Amino acid sequence: MTATDPQADPNAKPAPHADAGSRPRGLSRRGALLGGAGLVVSGGLAIAGHWGAVLAQGQGQQQGPAAARGSAAGTPAAPASAARLVVVELFTSQGCSSCPPADAHLVELAQRADVLALSFHVDYWDYIGWKDPYSLPESTARQRAYQHAHRLRHVFTPQIVVQGRAQTSGAERAAIETMIANAYGLPLALRLAAEPGDPPTLTLSASGSLPDAVRANGADIWLIGFDRGGATQVTKGENAGRTVHNAHVVRSIAKIGRVKEFGGAMGIPGATVAGRHNAAILVQAPYGGAILGAARVALR
Numbered sequence: 275m276t277a278t279d280p281q282a283d284p285n286a287k288p289a290p291h292a293d294a295g296s297r298p299r300g301l302s303r304r305g306a307l308l309g310g311a312g313l314v315v316s317g318g319l320a321i322a323g324h325w326g327a328v329l330a331q332g333q334g335q336q337q338g339p340a341a342a343r344g345s346a347a348g349t350p351a352a353p354a355s356a357a358r359l360v361v362v363e364l365f366t367s368q369g370c371s372s373c374p375p376a377d378a379h380l381v382e383l384a385q386r387a388d389v390l391a392l393s394f395h396v397d398y399w400d401y402i403g404w405k406d407p408y409s410l411p412e413s414t415a416r417q418r419a420y421q422h423a424h425r426l427r428h429v430f431t432p433q434i435v436v437q438g439r440a441q442t443s444g445a446e447r448a449a450i451e452t453m454i455a456n457a458y459g460l461p462l463a464l465r466l467a468a469e470p471g472d473p474p475t476l477t478l479s480a481s482g483s484l485p486d487a488v489r490a491n492g493a494d495i496w497l498i499g500f501d502r503g504g505a506t507q508v509t510k511g512e513n514a515g516r517t518v519h520n521a522h523v524v525r526s527i528a529k530i531g532r533v534k535e536f537g538g539a540m541g542i543p544g545a546t547v548a549g550r551h552n553a554a555i556l557v558q559a560p561y562g563g564a565i566l567g568a569a570r571v572a573l574r
Contacts, residue, residue, distance in 0.1 A: 362435075416562075436453040460565065
């Protein structure tokens with residue numbers, strides 16, 4: 275299949291029946307993406323220190339800043355002193371013949387200390403012969419939120435999104451490296467800690483402030499569980515006979531709240547992360563907006 279979006283690589287695959295004009299699929303009226311693959315959040319958030327009030331999910335939400343294709347303008351740049359961690363999201367599928375080179379590139383990026391590389395496996399290619407064992411409807415919904423924010427006509431694989439602000443085909447290695455090199459520092463400095471337990475207790479601390487354009491309505495807090503990844507022998511579909519290598523495979527996604535101000539420490543009780551190895555927190559402007567803070571922690 276040939277991509278129809280002008281920013282997509284000719285070998286990228288547009289999703290079937292993509293609808294650029296509708297509300298991002300998978301987002302309810304309350305805006306929550308709950309962990310259908312095993313991430314369960316109960317009891318809300320325990321607030322300590324000087325965190326602002328966490329709003330009820332969906333209340334006061336505004337449309338994320340619209341952006342030209344290939345960028346996500348609308349959120350002020352972070353101060354130069356902000357901690358620099360670049361969040362690189364790959365939207366991929368083991369059922370997509372165009373994706374293995376992008377998967378291999380993400381394996382490399384996952385080794386970098388300055389990059390939080392995450393592999394989101396979408397589910398819209400599961401019908402063409404091979405059901406991706408890592409596919410999540412929540413991953414597809416997240417990609418469609420970016421489609422809406424970046425005004426793309428279609429979702430496609432492989433797609434890379436950097437810092438929530440810029441996107442390109444996952445096949446464009448040189449462009450991706452340039453986007454990472456030029457990425458803004460994040461305005462929020464986050465630290466995520468895990469205390470042993472079943473499930474582990476996660477504590478998030480933060481410093482910095484939200485950009486003025488976001489503070490009025492707050493930023494979403496996403497909790498993501500992800501595995502180290504590994505190799506899969508694909509026996510059907512477009513990649514039949516190939517061994518596909520994936521890294522930092524996202525296994526669960528949940529929006530756990532919205533916050534306007536930061537400071538002190540936030541406990542995250544009652545959370546079970548489906549990923550066996552790692553957890554990450556992303557603070558992000560609503561509806562596929564810019565990522566404003568990120569942190570990760572090894573669970574085991």
